[in-house]
Amino acid sequence: MTPWQKLAEARIREWQRKPAAARDRGVQPEAAVTPLEMQLLEEVMRLHEMAAAAKEPATADALRRQATGVETRLLIVLESSGRPLAAQRFGALIQEMRSGAAHRGHRERSG
Numbered sequence: 001m002t003p004w005q006k007l008a009e010a011r012i013r014e015w016q017r018k019p020a021a022a023r024d025r026g027v028q029p030e031a032a033v034t035p036l037e038m039q040l041l042e043e044v045m046r047l048h049e050m051a052a053a054a055k056e057p058a059t060a061d062a063l064r065r066q067a068t069g070v071e072t073r074l075l076i077v078l079e080s081s082g083r084p085l086a087a088q089r090f091g092a093l094i095q096e097m098r099s100g101a102a103h104r105g106h107r108e109r110s111g
Contacts, residue, residue: 040074041090043067048098 001009034042047067054060071094078087 037074037077037086037090040070040077041094044070044074044094045097 044067047063047070051060051063051067054063071091074094075087075091078084078090
């Protein structure tokens with residue numbers, strides 16, 4: 001018997017000695033990972049909300065510029081993976097969210 005066969009036999013015997021409940025546990029699936037596109041969209045939304053709530057105009061502008069960079073990255077990811085329709089819809093969603101966040105921010109600063 002080769003060393004590999006001996007090792008395999010030992011592992012099989014070790015597995016057989018375990019209680020049935022311990023043997024039946026298979027590989028546990030990893031936690032679901034949020035797709036990159038959703039991570040980027042959430043980042044864009046967060047940055048726009050922060051910009052709308054910012055008290056300093058310079059801070060708000062910096063946050064909007066950062067959000068624009070993330071938006072561009074998101075649309076490039078979608079386009080380069082062959083999903084132009086998704087890119088178009090995400091762009092429209094971002095535009096709606098941007099106008100809503102700007103409106104809320106203006107109301108918060110003036111109120």
